[in-house]
Amino acid sequence: MSSFEYTLITIIGCGLITWLSRVLPFILLKKMTLSPAVREFLSFVPIVIMSALWFSNLFTQDLGHLPQLNLENCLASVPTLISAIISKNLLVIVTVGIVSLALIRLI
Amino acid sequence: MSHDLDPRTGLRETLPIVFSYFGICFAIGVIAQTNGFSLWLVLLLSLFVYAGSVQFIIIGMLASHTPILAIFGAAFLVNARIILMSLTVAPHFEEPKLWKNILMGSLLTDETFALAMNKANYTGSKLTFRWFYPAEVPPYLMMICASFAGAWLGRYIPNPESLGLDFAIIAMFIGLVYLQINADRTIDRRLQLLLVGLVLLFIYFGMIFIPANLLILVVTLVGCPLGVVLKHVFF
Secondary structure, three states: OOHHHHHHHHHHHHHHHHHHHHHHHHHHHHHOOOOHHHHHHHHOHHHHHHHHHHHOOOEEOOOOOOOEEOHHHHHHHHHHHHHHHHHOOHHHHHHHHHHHHHHHHHO | OOOOOOHHHHHHHOHHHHHHHHHHHHHHHHHHHHOOOOHHHHHHHHHHOOOHHHHHHHHHHHHOOOOHHHHHHHHHHHHHHHHHHHHHHHHHEOOOOHHHHHHHHHOOOHHHHHHHHHHHOOOOOOEOHHHHHHHHHHHHHHHHHHHHHHHHHHHHOOOHHHHOOOHHHHHHHHHHHHHHHHHOOOOOHHHHHHHHHHHHHHHHHHOOOOOHHHHHHHHHHHHHHHHHHHHHHHO
């Protein structure tokens, strides 16, 4: 197998896995409904996943040891959070975030 | 965020996502190119694998000659959290047509999921294809164009990091966490704040043992039942 074919098969296989993980729940939930216990579990998914995605970017991983603070991202998070509280507007928040990090890297 | 569920509103409300995808997808293009991906492979990669984290895994693991089954396994583990998101968001749509469900599911990402769940707080928890699909397509197109541009132009840009673009996605999650706590009336606000604090602790200490990509799934599987228990015991 050439390295091109190898890469192609990897891309197609991973694409299929990625696609099915998104689409199957949509299809299955048309046929059945979730129990109240599962629905209650799922009601916590947004807040937990969103904050986990944020926090995982505040540290630099060093397996086997406590992670190090990613100082740039931590510092840039402060004005970004303040802009979120003031503006409640995602476009403003994203812009403030980018500018904050660019300024921090400049200094 | 508005109460409207029409296509125009969807297009408008997805702008922050489109904007923030530019940086991260451009970066993926640059990285793929420096790891030996041709322009056309980068294009195929972004067409078929609409998940930045999975793209990073493919590029990184192919570069280190990982066996194909191990790459599939890693792709599945990273996608497992998307299964949870898809399960969470799907019941908000009462869409009878199968093909519309497939279209919506195909373009679900961390960010469009978070947008939809925030939106549900303003619409009495109802969502529609008419609103969501127009909000999903532009980020997908941006991902394809930006990663292609990154693979093409990457070699001419000495230090793309200095622009701060990689923070766009993080900034969006900060905004989405805040808006979620602010708008979600179904869960007590103190409970949400407590949970966010616990997630911070889990991430910090979890990073000792668990690779970051997998950790997000593990923290979700621990954090959600913990939320249920705390809700019943204290709130």
